[in-house]
Amino acid sequence: MNIKGSPWKGSLLLLLVSNLLLCQSVAPLPICPGGAARCQVTLRDLFDRAVVLSHYIHNLSSEMFSEFDKRYTHGRGFITKAINSCHTSSLATPEDKEQAQQINQKDFLSLIVSILRSWNEPLYHLVTEVRGMQEAPEAILSKAVEIEEQTKRLLEGMELIVSQVHPETKENEIYPVWSGLSSLQMADEESRLSAYYNLLHCLRRDSHKIDNYLKLLKCRIIHNNNC
Amino acid sequence: MKENVASATVFTLLLFLNTCLLNGQLPPGKPEIFKCRSPNKETFTCWWKPGTDGGLPTNYSLTYHREGETLMHECPDYITGGPNSCHFGKQYTSMWRTYIMMVNATNQMGSSFSDELYVDVTYIVQPDPPLELAVEVKQPEDRKPYLWIKWSPPTLIDLKTGWFTLLYEIRLKPEKAAEWEIHFAGQQTEFKILSLHPGQKYLVQVRCKPDHGYWSAWSPATFIQIPSDFTMNDTTVWISVAVLSAVICLIIVWAVALKGYSMVTCIFPPVPGPKIKGFDAHLLEKGKSEELLSALGCQDFPPTSDYEDLLVEYLEVDDSEDQHLMSVHSKEHPSQGMKPTYLDPDTDSGRGSCDSPSLLSEKCEEPQTNPSTFYDPEVIEKPENPETTHTWDPQCISMEGKIPYFHAGGSKCSTWPLPQPSQHNPRSSYHNITDVCELAVGPAGAPATLLDEAGKDALKSSQTIKSGEEGKATQQREVESFHSETDQDTPWLLPQEKTPFGSAKPLDYVEIHKVNKDGALSLLPKQRENSGQPKKPGTPENNKEQAKVSGVMDNNILVLVSDPHAKNMACFEESAKEGPPSLEQNQAEKALANFPATPSKCRLQLGGLDYLDPACFTHSFH
Secondary structure, three states: OHHHHHHHHHHHHHHHHHHHHHHHHOOOOOOOOOOHHHHHHHHHHHHHHHHHHHHHHHHHHHHHHHHHHHHHHOOOOHHHHHOOOOHHHHOOOOOOHHHHHHOOHHHHHHHHHHHHHHOHHHHHHHHHHHHHOOOOOHHHHHHHHHHHHHHHHHHHHHHHHHHHHOOOOOOOOOOOOOOOHHHHOOOOHHHHHHHHHHHHHHHHHHHHHHHHHHHHHHHHHHOOOOO | OHHHHHHHHHHHHHHHHHHHHHHOOOOOOOOEEEEEEEOOOOOEEEEEEOOOOOOOOOEEEEEEEEOOOOOOEEOOOOOOOOOOEEEEOHHHOOOOOEEEEEEEEEOOOOEEEOOOEEEEHHHOEOOOOOEEEEEEEEOOOOOOOEEEEEEEOOOOOOOOOOOOOEEEEEEEEEOOOOOOEEEEEEOOOEEEEOOOOOOOEEEEEEEEEEOOOOOOOOOOOEEEEOOOHHHHHHHHHHHHHHHHHHHHHHHHHHHHHHOHHHHHHHHOOOOOOOOOOOOOHHHHHOOOHHHHHHHHOOOOOOOOOOOOOOOOEOOOOOOOOHHHHHHHHHHHOOOOOOOOOOOOOOOOOOHHHHHOHHHOOEOOOOOOOOOOEEOOOOOEOOOOOOOOOOOOOHHHHHHHHHOOOOOOOOOOEOEEOOOOOOOOOOOOOOOHHHHHHHHHHOOOHHHHHHHHOOOOOOOEOOOEEEEOOOOOEEEEEOOEOOOOOOOOOOOOOOOOOOEOOOOOOOOOOEEEEEEOOOOEEEEEEOOOOOOOOOOEOOEOHHHOEEEEEEEEEOOOEEEEEEOOOOOOOEEEEOOOOOOOOOOOHHHHHHHHHHOOOOOHHHEEEEOOEEEEOHHHOOOOOO
16 A cells, blocks of 8 residues: 555655646736836726716717607606616615715726626617617617627726726626517517617616716726815 | 486586685696706705696695605605705705606695606706806916916815716807807816907806706806007007107208208219310310310311220329319319319229239330420329329420410420339329220230221220330330220221230330320320439330320310321220210221231230230321
């Protein structure tokens, strides 16, 4: 037994040592190779860019909603059916300044990223469905396409920010799932319009939320609450 | 039965309505919430419009519930927002959540409800106008003034945490302008206006807007007066400059008026007239050349040909005593007195060029001196300055009586000063002769070509009468006849005396011993007082040349022709600047005929000048 075990032990020990040696050479790249000061500057640029994107996305969403409502649903009380229709309402998002100031920075960033992730799929389907409409409204379609693309960019930027500010954050893929696709494809026009109305209404709101949150975070992280 | 019930019901209702109408009381009309606004995303206010009150005191209540809640709430604050309003404070305000509210009007007769209103605070944001608008005119030293506008955000808005973001816009216009000038200022709370109309009164206003929301109302207008000082300064400066320059102009005009002539004389000195001694300038000017010439004994003079730019050989005339002589002449013989209009005290004028060796013509032969006639064109007084070496000749004195034509006053005689080294005759001056000399020197090559082209252009030859100190009579006469474009293509071919090139002999003066009646000049070498030799060895009468004045031009020009008895010399003198020689054409033609070509041996080229040996030309000009 001992004779059999010692060569195994030796090889195991050898492997362990070599692994340790190898592991040492594989050091994780520092997030901020230039030091904290450099990261701060980069973070500022990242936040500036993110704010610009979020502002732009909300403007597009607001215009898209206004155009849709004016054309299809105005004065018909669709708003009443839009109550509690957003798929992101399950997220515990702050609803006033005091609540927003109570959330810690890390959770705040995770929240923003979750909202953005949750909108990937609805935006994709929105574009697909509007494109497939018989009389596709060009203005609405072009805006939907633009919103989809810019939201992807914003998400990438947010992930970069998170990796810089909170590099230890584990990738949390939990986000609210949208299930309104079937509603968009309903045959009944009234129901379909209501589905579109709800989708655009929620998109307008959530884009405003993200924009406001990012402006809050920017002032908090970059300017130390002294904008 | 049914009919009875129905009619009874109708009757009751009508009775009730009648009763109410008679009383004038009705339940309240339906109110309407017409506006909700949030100035800072932390509170908001809604206002309703009441319906008819029905003549009775009516109570209004606003009730609401929020999205995701079922519980109904009543308005927390009916007062802050004013009448018929509901104000929601911070604890009652939530963003990104729909409020469903309605107003209930109640009076004694009944109540009525308004329609439900769905309100999301997110989309009703409208701030108050900015505060503390300050407008100032700033005038930096080296730049134009500008308007500096400053303001503060409205109160109760949280910009520091980033909860609220404000964007500003300003507008301004001159008081009486019709349209506003609008400028977007972004998030900054100050602004510069650089394009201003000076001297105007401006109105300035500012307003703000959230990043997503409605524009506020315009702030109250601030008035600002733009100073127009800088334009006033410019105007004042220009006026003072204009006045000053006008005054200066007046002074200048006055000065000119008073001393105009002298100033003009100073600026534009009059052109000196020709200075040929012995000539009466005035007489010439008057055109009485015939008289003068007859007095001089010239014949066939002046030539009728008209030569423009005819440069004539000039003789160096010493006019060191010019002034005295002139004055004397003028006194004694006003008709023939010379009145030089201009005496050139420049002793070197013309002398240099004439003194240059290149101008010395070779001596062909020693001139025969047999002065039979003397020409005394100019009476020169004995120089008071003994240093002058050329002005006095005792022989002149003796000639006094023999010259009836000329001023016989004292020991006066005229001499033709010869070109001499400048150091000897510092006071000699050559007036127009200078120019003639120079002209002779200048286009020196021309004579050669001219000679070849017989009959084409004027001949230019220079001769200088010179008598060497050794006694060698070298006569140099510079004759320049330059005729370029006149009709008279009769060049003057003037014999020249060959003189040794580069002869170092100093030039000397030749005196005109006599002048014949017919105008022949008898020249004598000027005898220096120092030398005491009336004649130099080896230079006997040869030194004496005789020249006949063939004519005189109107402009103090002597046309000398070689004496047929002695030497064949032709001297044609002309003021370079004067008009064409008025030599007789016939004579010129004769001369030309006689000299179809210049014998080569007679031609001597000195420094570009072409000299002819008069000895070669035995022909006479006569």
